[in-house]
Amino acid sequence: GGGGGFGGGGDFGDVFGDVFGDIFGGGRRGGQRQAARGSDLRYNLELSLEEAVRGLTKELRIPTLAACDVCDGSGAKKGSSPTTCGTCHGQGQVQMRQGFFAVQQACPTCHGRGKIIKDPCNKCHGEGRVEKSKTLSVKIPAGVDTGDRIRLSGEGEAGEFGAPPGDLYVQVSVREHAIFQRDGNNLYCEVPISFSKAALGGEIEVPTLDGKVNLKIPTETQTGRMFRMRGKGVKSVRSHAVGDLLCKVVMETPVNLNERQKELLRE
Ligand SMILES: [Zn+2]
Numbered sequence: 288g289g290g291g292g293f294g295g296g297g298d299f300g301d302v303f304g305d306v307f308g309d310i311f312g313g314g315r316r317g318g319q320r321q322a323a324r325g326s327d328l329r330y331n332l333e334l335s336l337e338e339a340v341r342g343l344t345k346e347l348r349i350p351t352l353a354a355c356d357v358c359d360g361s362g363a364k365k366g367s368s369p370t371t372c373g374t375c376h377g378q379g380q381v382q383m384r385q386g387f388f389a390v391q392q393a394c395p396t397c398h399g400r401g402k403i404i405k406d407p408c409n410k411c412h413g414e415g416r417v418e419k420s421k422t423l424s425v426k427i428p429a430g431v432d433t434g435d436r437i438r439l440s441g442e443g444e445a446g447e448f449g450a451p452p453g454d455l456y457v458q459v460s461v462r463e464h465a466i467f468q469r470d471g472n473n474l475y476c477e478v479p480i481s482f483s484k485a486a487l488g489g490e491i492e493v494p495t496l497d498g499k500v501n502l503k504i505p506t507e508t509q510t511g512r513m514f515r516m517r518g519k520g521v522k523s524v525r526s527h528a529v530g531d532l533l534c535k536v537v538m539e540t541p542v543n544l545n546e547r548q549k550e551l552l553r554e
């Protein structure tokens with residue numbers, strides 16, 4: 288006997304785990320064991336900043352397990368059907384006594400499935416599922432960002448023997464952009480300005496995700512100054528909020544000056 292009066296094998300924690308599992312756990316209540324729901328799948332989707340900001344419909348090719356089309360997921364050869372396991376009477380579990388406790392274990396005859404397939408399907412060899420890739424058309428909403436997740440209910444792996452499928456999670460990551468950096472709904476960029484524009488003021492062209500716009504620069508603008516262009520950022524995927532575009536102007540050091548320009552600078 289094992290430790291402390293509980294007898295039998297198995298440590299304390301395991302025994303309690305099983306007992307409470309039986310009381311509170313779902314799935315095993317009320318007669319037959321339910322076949323396992325399919326696994327959830329995760330698909331890593333890389334988007335450009337433009338795609339993430341505007342949203343798009345993407346065709347995703349997903350390798351997964353699908354219900355076998357020959358046996359309709361039952362695992363049994365056409366014309367036959369799985370029979371209820373005689374050892375566990377379809378429960379998938381058998382009771383063993385361990386000291387004071389009755390402990391559930393997976394049925395050794397049917398390996399916990401509750402059913403016996405005497406005549407397995409040729410295509411899936413009794414598994415009820417086959418490897419298959421499917422193409423899904425997924426709508427990516429405008430404004431998604433790295434870390435966002437889109438759940439496609441029921442698009443995961445097929446369940447065991449006709450049980451419900453899992454879900455598919457599309458995990459978004461956004462590639463770095465050559466010009467813009469994103470922080471939440473705001474975009475940042477750096478724009479070069481000439482020495483004379485910085486000194487005298489005027490209009491400069493600034494890139495946005497929808498093309499170039501003009502930005503007025505006051506006289507004596509210092510390098511590194513940040514200009515905020517309201518509403519030129521990203522429209523939030525969760526609210527109606529729209530972010531701003533923050534432009535940092537960076538002065539270009541003049542090169543290849545002619546004598547006249549040098550003269551002017553000295554003055
Ligand atoms: Zn099959």
Ligand SMILES: [Zn+2]
Nearest residue numbers: 372375394397
């Ligand atoms: Zn069984």
